Structures are given as structure tokens and as C-alpha cells.
Amino acid sequence: MGVSKKILVIPGDGIGQEVTAWGKKVLETIAVNFNHTFTFDEGIMGHVAIEATGDPLPAETLDKARASDAILFGAIGHAKYDNDPTAKVRPEQGLLKIRKELGLYANLRPIKLFDDLLQASSIKPEILQGADILFFRELTGDVYFGEKLRSEDRATASDLMIYHKYEVERIARKAFEAARTRRKKLCSVDKANVLEASRLWREVVQEIAKEFPDVETEHMFIDNAAMQLIKDPKRFDVVVTGNLFGDILTDEASQIAGSMGMLASASVGDRVGFYEPIHGSAHDIAGKGIANPLASILSAALLLDISFGLKDESQRVIRAVDATLRQGYRTMDIANKHTANDMLLGTDAMGAQVLKNLN
Numbered sequence: 512m513g514v515s516k517k518i519l520v521i522p523g524d525g526i527g528q529e530v531t532a533w534g535k536k537v538l539e540t541i542a543v544n545f546n547h548t549f550t551f552d553e554g555i556m557g558h559v560a561i562e563a564t565g566d567p568l569p570a571e572t573l574d575k576a577r578a579s580d581a582i583l584f585g586a587i588g589h590a591k592y593d594n595d596p597t598a599k600v601r602p603e604q605g606l607l608k609i610r611k612e613l614g615l616y617a618n619l620r621p622i623k624l625f626d627d628l629l630q631a632s633s634i635k636p637e638i639l640q641g642a643d644i645l646f647f648r649e650l651t652g653d654v655y656f657g658e659k660l661r662s663e664d665r666a667t668a669s670d671l672m673i674y675h676k677y678e679v680e681r682i683a684r685k686a687f688e689a690a691r692t693r694r695k696k697l698c699s700v701d702k703a704n705v706l707e708a709s710r711l712w713r714e715v716v717q718e719i720a721k722e723f724p725d726v727e728t729e730h731m732f733i734d735n736a737a738m739q740l741i742k743d744p745k746r747f748d749v750v751v752t753g754n755l756f757g758d759i760l761t762d763e764a765s766q767i768a769g770s771m772g773m774l775a776s777a778s779v780g781d782r783v784g785f786y787e788p789i790h791g792s793a794h795d796i797a798g799k800g801i802a803n804p805l806a807s808i809l810s811a812a813l814l815l816d817i818s819f820g821l822k823d824e825s826q827r828v829i830r831a832v833d834a835t836l837r838q839g840y841r842t843m844d845i846a847n848k849h850t851a852n853d854m855l856l857g858t859d860a861m862g863a864q865v866l867k868n869l870n
């Protein structure tokens with residue numbers, strides 16, 4: 512039996528427009544192939560929305576987002592604002608607002624290296640091969656939102672690292688649920704030997720772990736985790752951590768996968784999920800038709816898996832990407848400069864090749 516779902520597509524700015532078209536086409540193809548009914552709507556956000564309405568997140572887009580089952584987003588940003596940091600209305604305000612309004616408290620970033628891109632990483636292929644990690648970074652707490660102080664003489668400063676039990680509980684539960692559908696291993700990263708907020712984090716994760724006896728749980732200090740990630744990335748399955756440690760670890764981990772044009776992320780809360788490539792609007796290549804659409808296509812795969820629970824469909828998309836890379840097709844950003852075997856494609860030809868491999 513097929514499922515019936517409403518998907519809001521927000522292409523945004525720059526290459527967001529070019530790559531999201533392919534994420535959407537992949538979802539349309541999956542719907543046909545697996546007998547699902549996906550209904551699409553479109554919303555504006557970012558620079559295009561400011562130009563059209565004066566607001567980076569018009570109320571109409573937010574209403575559509577609330578009424579949807581999942582959101583496929585591209586990117587926002589325009590050179591005009593990058594060069595004018597004082598501009599009062601800015602594209603990124605739209606992104607921050609939609610995350611807040613939808614209550615998205617967990618950021619998920621899968622790190623999966625496709626075998627054919629092993630050479631694109633700065634880490635040795637034999638260490639990377641087979642690495643497949645899913646990060647859960649908490650988004651609402653930690654030093655980002657705790658009290659910030661500066662002494663009167665400006666010579667002393669502090670940021671409060673604060674976590675509430677419910678914040679740890681809800682993200683831990685999501686991470687355990689994901690681990691259950693994968694290799695059933697969860698690593699919680701903290702600094703419980705030093706930080707009280709981490710001791711709370713660890714206590715709560717230990718508590719939630721009792722609900723998931725089938726998942727093997729380990730606790731690791733952040734300093735060790737940062738080292739293990741490079742030394743032996745294959746040892747990790749699901750990693751759950753706080754906002755600050757997650758910020759740093761996920762950027763470190765993105766290097767395991769090679770290129771920005773390959774990585775997708777999801778922000779989830781209690782209801783609607785928000786899926787996007789990790790890259791921005793890339794004005795330097797916007798309009799040239801050369802952006803890599805694979806991160807958007809992999810965002811669509813993530814959406815199918817996490818928001819709709821359609822694992823087979825999601826795997827099918829990932830396999831189509833894998834097949835396309837194995838055939839030697841590359842966009843400029845992932846081309847191997849040292850061999851002449853790559854077949855260089857633009858955005859549309861690359862997207863079309865993935866669609867072909869889906870069928």
C-alpha cells in the first residue's frame with residue numbers, strides 16, 4: 512500500500528533553485544515507482560522572498576510549511592548581503608525563523624562516503640572505506656543559548672553551558688530510534704569528566720538507554736571522539752551529542768565524505784522535518800548549470816527515510832547515486848583531477864543520470 516504525503520519544496524536562492532529541482536524529480540520518480548502519492552507545493556524564502564515581499568520568510572511559506580508532512584529546502588543567500596553585514600533584512604533570517612517556528616531541535620547529518628569518491632578525501636582510503644555515520648546534534652540548548660556575561664572592565668567573559676533534562680531526553684530518544692533501524696550502536700559524546708551539563712547529559716542518555724536494550728550504547732568524551740573519528744570512522748554508527756560538540760564534530764566528519772556537494776542534512780522536531788544540502792547558494796557558480804545536485808538528491812533520500820519511514824525507497828535513491836558515481840559521472844566539484852576517466856557533467860545531466868539509474 513502506497514502512502515499519501517504533502518511535501519513543500521523551498522528552492523531558495525542561487526544554486527538552491529538549480530539543485531532542488533532534481534531532489535524533487537527524484538521524489539516524483541520514487542512516488543511513481545513505489546505507488547505513493549506525493550503532493551508538492553512550493554514556497555519562497557531568502558533573497559527571492561525579500562525581493563518579492565520584503566520578508567525573508569513570508570507568512571504564506573510558513574503556513575504551507577506547517578501544513579506539510581516534510582520540507583525539501585535548497586539554500587538561501589545572495590552576494591548583496593554578504594558584502595553588507597549591516598543589512599537589516601537578510602536571507603538567513605528566514606532560515607533561522609522557520610527552524611524556530613517549526614520547533615526543529617535535532618540536526619541529523621549522515622556521513623557516508625561513496626566508494627568511488629574515496630580518492631576525494633584527505634584521509635587514507637583504507638581507513639574511510641565503509642564508514643557510515645549518522646550524527647544527531649542538539650540544536651536548542653548549550654552555550655549558544657545560556658547566559659552570556661562580560662565583566663565591567665571587559666576583561667572577563669563567560670557563556671553558560673545549560674541543558675534541561677527534557678532537551679536531552681527528546682534527542683536521545685530520536686537517536687536511539689534511528690540506531691534501532693541501523694547497526695544498533697549508539698555513541699553519546701560529552702565531557703562528563705569535567706562538565707556538570709555533560710553529567711546531566713550522560714545520566715539522561717543512560718536512563719533512555721534502558722528503553723532500548725537492543726541498542727549497544729557507549730559514552731565517549733569529546734576529545735577522544737574527535738580523535739577516533741579520524742583514526743577509525745567505521746567504529747561509529749549513530750552519534751548523539753550536544754550543540755557545541757556537535758557543531759565541531761559534524762564539520763570534522765564532513766571531511767570524511769569529501770565534498771560539500773555530496774552532503775545532506777535534516778532538522779527534525781516533533782512533527783514536520785526539514786531537509787537540505789549542507790552547502791549554501793554558491794553565488795560563484797549560480798546560473799552556470801554546473802552545481803552538483805547530489806546533496807539535494809541525498810536530502811530527498813533522507814526525507815523518505817526519516818519523515819516517511821520509507822527505508823527501501825531511500826536506499827534505492829542512495830544506490831542510484833552510487834551507481835551514477837560508479838559509472839564515472841562527476842560534476843566539477845568531485846572530479847578527480849588526477850585521472851582522465853571521469854565523465855564531467857553539468858547539474859541537469861547529472862540529475863538525469865541519477866533518474867535513469869532509479870528506473
Ligand code: NAD
Nearest residue numbers: 586587588589771772790791792793794795796802803844
Ligand atoms: P557555499 O556552500 O555556497 O559554497 C562554498 C563553495 O563550495 C563554493 O566555492 C561553491 O561553489 C562550492 N559549492 C557549494 N555547493 C556546491 C555544489 N552543490 N556543487 C558544486 N560546488 C558547490 O558557501 P559560501 O560560498 O560560504 O556562501 C554562499 C552563500 O550561501 C552566502 O550568501 C551564505 O550566506 C549562504 N549560505 C547558505 C546556507 C544555507 O542556506 N543553509 C549555508 C551556507 C551558506
